[in-house]
Each structure stands twice: as structure tokens, then as C-alpha cells.
Amino acid sequence: KKVAILVSGGGSNMLTLCSSMMDDHPARPVLVLSNDPSAKGLKYAAARGLSVASVDHRKFGKDRAAFEAELVKHLESVEPDIICLAGFMRVLTAGFVERYAGRMLNIHPSLLPKYKGLNTHARALEAGDAEAGCSVHVVTPELDDGPILGQARVTIEPGETASSLAAKVLKQEHRLYPAVLRRFAEGEQGVLELT
Ligand code: GRF
Numbered sequence: 590k591k592v593a594i595l596v597s598g599g600g601s602n603m604l605t606l607c608s609s610m611m612d613d614h615p616a617r618p619v620l621v622l623s624n625d626p627s628a629k630g631l632k633y634a635a636a637r638g639l640s641v642a643s644v645d646h647r648k649f650g651k652d653r654a655a656f657e658a659e660l661v662k663h664l665e666s667v668e669p670d671i672i673c674l675a676g677f678m679r680v681l682t683a684g685f686v687e688r689y690a691g692r693m694l695n696i697h698p699s700l701l702p703k704y705k706g707l708n709t710h711a712r713a714l715e716a717g718d719a720e721a722g723c724s725v726h727v728v729t730p731e732l733d734d735g736p737i738l739g740q741a742r743v744t745i746e747p748g749e750t751a752s753s754l755a756a757k758v759l760k761q762e763h764r765l766y767p768a769v770l771r772r773f774a775e776g777e778q779g780v781l782e783l784t
Contacts, residue, residue: 590616593669595677600630602675609767616774619667683730686730693728705733725769737767739781
């Protein structure tokens with residue numbers, strides 16, 4: 590299975606996904622694509638010999654469809670079987686999502702369905718939650734709303750801050766996403782719960 594990974598920033602999830610796709614793995618990374626030409630993830634990916642590309646979303650103003658048409662050009666050049674959004678920070682239109690319906694995954698730093706959208710850690714702290722975590726889900730047109738494929742939980746300790754929680758959750762993201770991608774690539778059903 591060919592996997593394209595979309596990033597916007599440092600790409601730590603992309604790097605751990607790529608490291609997980611070794612020899613006996615049913616999937617392999619064929620492209621790392623960013624909306625930001627300066628995204629550090631592109632540099633790290635290129636340094637590992639991965640194919641990289643970028644489409645600067647700022648060039649397209651509010652024309653999401655035109656931006657996405659460029660993304661599609663790059664994606665169609667590698668014809669991915671699976672797309673992984675990994676720290677990708679652009680909202681995708683229903684048109685783009687439908688094109689990859691059922692084979693585009695995203696990792697979100699909350700225990701969905703709680704805290705869709707941004708600032709998930711601050712919101713969990715604000716709510717006084719005892720735990721937080723991350724979720725991998727199938728992407729559907731509704732933001733952060735598709736079927737959940739896996740979750741990992743962390744406890745919220747006294748004195749926890751949004752940044753300390755973000756760091757704990759990111760570590761779990763790096764465990765969860767590779768595990769879910771392998772199962773997904775092998776066609777396994779069910780929800781993976783990591784403790
Ligand atoms: C992190 O906040 C992570 O929780 C979320 O995207 C952001 C950057 O991740 N998934 P990455 O290091 O670019 O993978």
C-alpha cells in the first residue's frame with residue numbers, strides 16, 4: 590500500500606509513521622506533502638530520502654478548491670492508497686475528502702468526540718478532566734468527526750499545563766498512529782485502545 594503524508598509543521602508524526610513502515614510492513618511512504626514550503630517536516634523527510642512536495646496555500650487566498658487542485662496534482666503523481674494527515678493544519682473541503690473517502694486518516698490531539706478543533710489541551714484542563722489523549726479517525730467532511738480507529742489516553746496530573754500535556758499526548762500520538770496505520774493497511778477492523 591502506498592501512503593502519502595500531509596504535514597504543516599515539524600512532522601514528528603510523519604517521521605514516526607515513516608520509521609514504522611519498514612520491510613514487513615504492508616505500507617510504504619511515497620510522498621510527504623505540505624501546505625507550507627518552509628515546513629521543517631519537508632526538510633527532515635528529504636534528509637531521509639523521501640519524496641517531498643509543497644503547495645503554498647497562501648498563494649491561493651480563499652480559493653480552497655484551487656489550492657486543493659494543486660495538492661491533487663502531486664498526489665495523483667504517486668497515486669496513494671492511503672493518505673495520512675499528520676499535523677496538517679488546513680481544513681479540507683468536502684470535495685477533497687470525498688475524493689479520498691474511506692482512505693484518509695487524521696490524528697487529533699484529544700479523546701474524540703471531545704474537543705474537536707483547536708486548543709484541545711487547554712480545553713481539557715479548563716474542564717478539569719482527569720485524562721486526555723489522542724485519536725486517529727477516518728476523515729469525513731465534518732471536521733474531526735469521522736469513525737475513530739484508535740485512541741491513546743494519558744492522565745492529567747496536578748499542576749499539568751497545556752504544554753506539559755501536549756508533550757505527553759504527542760508521545761502517545763507517536764505510538765498510536767503507526768499502530769493504527771498498520772492495522773488499517775492490513776484491513777483490520779475494530780478500534781485500537783492504547784493505554
Ligand atoms: C501537534 O500538536 C500534534 O498534537 C498534532 O499536530 C501537531 C504537530 O504535529 N497532531 P507534528 O509534530 O507536525 O506531527
